[in-house]
Amino acid sequence: MTAALLARDVTREYALDGVTVPALRGVSFTVDAGDYVAIIGPSGSGKSTLMHLLGGLDRPTTGTLEIGGRDVSGLDPQDLAKLRNETIGFVFQSFHLLARTSAVDNVALPLVYRGMRASERRRRAAAMLERVGLGHRLDHRPNQLSGGEQQRVAIARALVTDPQVLLADEPTGNLDTRNGQAVLALLEALNGEQGVALVVVTHDNEVADRAHRKIVMRDGEIVPAS
C-alpha cells in the first residue's frame, strides 16, 4: 500500500537577497494512510516549510516528495492545485475562512474548484457541517461564530473533498484550552472514523503527545524524539 505522504532526503532552500538560506536540510519520513503524526519543533525549525511542502503548496529544492503516491517534482502549478484539491485538507491556526461568506459556502469552497454543481456542493457541505456538529449554523457567517465553531467550519472545509491527508497547522493555537481540546478530539475522531491521515504541526508538547508518532524538527532536520 502506498504511503499517504513520503519524503526522501527533502531539502528546501530560499534565496533571500541573493543569500541562500536552507530551511530543510534533508528530511525523510513517511505517513501511512490513516496515520496520526505530530510534527513538533520551535519556530525556525523548518516545520512550517515542511508543512507547506507536504501540502503541495511548495516544491522541494532537492529530494523526492510524494503526495498521495504522486511525485510532486514534475508538477506545474495547475497540477499542484488539482493535487491539493483532491488529496489534502488544510486546517490553519487562524482558520482562514472567507469573511462575507456563510459557513456552508465556506465549506463548499474546495468543491467550487472541482466544477461541482451548486446544489450538490451545498448538500455535501451541509452534511459535513452536520458531522462536525454545526448542522444548525449553516448560514451563519464567520463573525457570528465562536473561535471553536470557526475552526470546526475550517475542519469541515478540509474534509469535504474526502482527502487522504489532513494537515493541521497549529489548529489549537488561537483557541482556549476547552475549545482546543474539543477541536483536537474532533480531528482525532475523524482520523479514526474516516481513515484520513492526520498530520498536526505544533510547538505544543501536550498536543504532540496525543499523536501516534512524533516527528521532532530542529534547524531544518529531524532529530530523535527525546
Next chain:
Amino acid sequence: MRFAEAWRVAIDALRANRLRSTLTMLGVIIGVAAVVVLVAIGTGTKQQIEQQVEGLGSNLLIVLPGQVSLGSAPSVSRMDLSDVDAVSKIVGDRNRVAVTVASGETVAAGNVDTFATINGVIETTPQVFVRSLARGTYLSRSDVDTSRRVAVLGWRVAKTLFGERDAVGQQITIAGVRFRVIGVFAQLGQSLGVDRDNEVHVPITTAQRLLGTNRVDGIAIKAPNREEINDLSARIIAELGRRHPGTEFSAVTQEQILGVLGDILGVLTGVLAAIAGISLLVGGVGVSNIMLVSVRERTKEIGLRKAVGARPRDIGVQFLLEAVLLTTLGGFIGMGLGIGAALVVAALSPVPAAITWWSLALAFGVSAAVGIIFGVVPAQRAGRLDPVVALRTE
C-alpha cells in the same frame, strides 16, 4: 471553476466595497457618457446639415460660373437670361430650371426697414426648390415677362416690416423702388448658415433693371431622376462653355455638397470621440489601480483559495471578471447618462444630437475592452501569487 460561480464571486467582491467600486466606475461612466454625448452631437449636426441640403429639393444640379470648391469666392457671372433659355432647351422643360441674381438691399415699409437678400428669380422656383407660401401667391410668368414690381417676402422680412399684420397687398420699397407684396413664404429656417427667411423674391427682369445688370448668378436644374444628373450636367456645361468661350462653368450636385460636408463633420466627430476616449482611458487606468489594491488586500483570500485547489487561472479569471464587471457596469450607466444628456442637449439647446446604435455599441465594447486590458495585469499578478507567501500574509 464554473463561469457562473466566478461571476457570483466577482459581484460579491464589488458589493463588499460599494463606495470604492462606485468611485472606480465613475471614471468609466464619465468617459462612456462623454463618448456617447459627443458622438450624438456630431451625428446630429451631420444629420441636420444633410436634411438642410436635401430640404432644398431633390435631384438638384446647381450651375455656377467659375471653379467651384467649398469656401472659394464665387466668380463674377457672365451668364444672362439667354443662357437660361439654352439650358431650358437642353433640359426640355422650363419648369425644371430656376435662376437667380442676388443682391443685398434695404427693404422698407413705412418707417420700418431691414436688410434682406433680394433674389431675382423666375416663376419656376417653387417647382425646383422646396418652398411653400404661408400667404398670397408666388410670382407668375407674366410677372417675369413684363417686369412687374411685385415681391414675395421671406418669413422674417414680413415679420420685421409688418409684424402680425398681413403683408399681402402692402407696399414696400426695395432700394427705394416701390413694390407690391403678393405673397409671404412659410418659415424655413437656415440652410448651411444662410437665413432663408431673410429673402425677398422678385421677378428677375425687375431685379436686373433695379441692379442695372443683365447677369444671372446661377442656374439650378431639377433633374427628373438621379440617374440623369451626371449626363445633364455634362451637356449643360458643354453648352455654356460653347456660348462663353474662355469661361469655366461648374455644376455641383447635392451629393457632392453632402460628400464634402460629411467628410468634414466625420473628422470632427472622430476628433470629439477621441478626446472623450482619452477620459475613458484614464478611467481604465483607475480600474487597473484599484484592482491592484484589491489583489493586495485579498492576498490571504487568494492564498486560501489556492490552498483548497484554485488554479492560477481560476484566480486570474476571478479578478479579470471583477475588472470587466466594473467597466461594463460603468459602461452601461455611462450609456444611460450619455443618452439622457444628449436628449437634454437636443431638447434645450439649438445643438442637435442624435443617438446612434453604433456609438452605443462602440462605447460598450470599448468599456468592456478597457476592463480586459486594464484587468489583465492585476489578474495575472493575483494568479501568480505564491500560495505560501499569500497564506502567511496577515
